[in-house]
Amino acid sequence: MGDRVLTADRGERENLAAFLARAVRLDEAAVVRLRQRDDTHLVAWAATGFEALAARVVAGLIRPQDTVVAADGLLGALHAGDEVDPGYAMDSAWRGALPPDEGYVHVDDVPAAALIELARQGAEVAAEHGGPKGPPASLLAQEVLAVDGGGEHVVVSMRTVFALAAMGFVPGADTETAAVDPAELVRVRASRTWLRLDARYGSVFARRGGEIPISVL
Incomplete structure (x- = not known):
């Protein structure tokens, strides 16, 4: 299989497949960035189209360690077995800086049901007032939740x-x-x-006060 290989057992490949399926549903041409986190886990990253990044930790190994x-393509290959060819490198297709691994403070925990209800209400508004390009920009930018704690005051926008x-990160929401x-x-x-929201099946990251900066890997 050469120098490019993803190694993970069946259960972890199914977890990764669920993540990839969501990313592809949002963007048929989505790319995924796989980074080795430690000796036994990797992190899969994908853009969501909402000026936010999604991440899911999977037990496994990726070589090269950042690809x-x-x-x-990876979604279609995951059935091949415990060792998978992840596909051709598309490093130049990744745009945006990754968040740091550390340096976060715990602000608060909020009920997942409340966030899913906000998403449901937002989807209804988008269906009524959206156009060919999707939900109105004003709806996406709307600040729908404010959280205080750990010496921080953060606001969460509808896009987040x-x-x-x-991304289906909250169990039962579907x-x-x-x-x-x-x-x-x-x-x-x-x-x-x-800002990061950590749910059962993954995390969403959004820049505080701005879009994800554009750069080339």
Whole structure:
């Protein structure tokens, strides 16, 4: 298989496949960035289209330890076995800086059901007032949640809530009744420049006070 290989067991490949399927649903041409986090875990990153990044930790190994590939290609290859060719390198297709691994303070925990309800209400407004290009910019920019704690005051925009819901990171949110366990929480953390929402199945990161800066890997 050469110098490019993803190694993960069946359960972890299924977790990664769920993440990739969501990314491809948001963008058929999505790319995924895979980075080795430690000796046993890697992090998959994808843009969401909502000026936010999504990340999911998977038990496994990736070689090279930081690589970008087509999300749909990797999704199709994950059935091959515990060792998978991740596909052609597309490093130049990744745009935007990754958030740091450390340096966040715990602001507060909020009910996941409340965030999913906000996403549902936002989707209804978008369906009524949106156009060919999607939800109105004013709706996406609307600040729908303010959280204080850890010496920080952070606001969460609708676009970040949409990203969390679209990636399926909250269990139960995809059922017809959106039956999210009332005890299910989303942890809000913040650094000087990044806001992150940590849910059961993954995290969403958004720049505080601006878009993701554009750069080339």
